[in-house]
Amino acid sequence: MSTETLRHTLAYIRSLNPRPGLAFEQKAPHYIKPDAVIRKEHGDFVLMMMDAYLPKVVVNEEYSNTAPIYLRI
Structure with a gap:
């Protein structure tokens, strides 16, 4: 193959x-x-939950105040 063809x-x-x-x-x-990642750190396996992808849940303060005491956050 010639240089020109190449x-x-x-x-x-x-x-x-x-x-x-x-x-x-x-x-x-x-x-x-992934929901979770398993890594090996210093010879041990560590489970890390990847909660950055989960939606943020917010409860309305007025509703929270009317809920029974055992349901309050």
């Missing part, structure tokens, strides 16, 4: 789309986020 071939390869499937699907990828 140069044209490399130029053609570089012009190709590395993700041709994106032309058919426009949605962003949906990544699954």
Whole structure:
């Protein structure tokens, strides 16, 4: 193969789309986020809950004051 042919071939390869499937699907990828992660730290296994992905729950203060004492936060 000549140097010129190699140069044209490399130029053609570089012009190709590395993700041709994106032309058919426009949605962003949906990544699954784990609820928990297990890591090994200092020889022990540690379970870490990934609560950053959980929704924040807020109780209305007026409702909380009317709830029975055992239900109060």
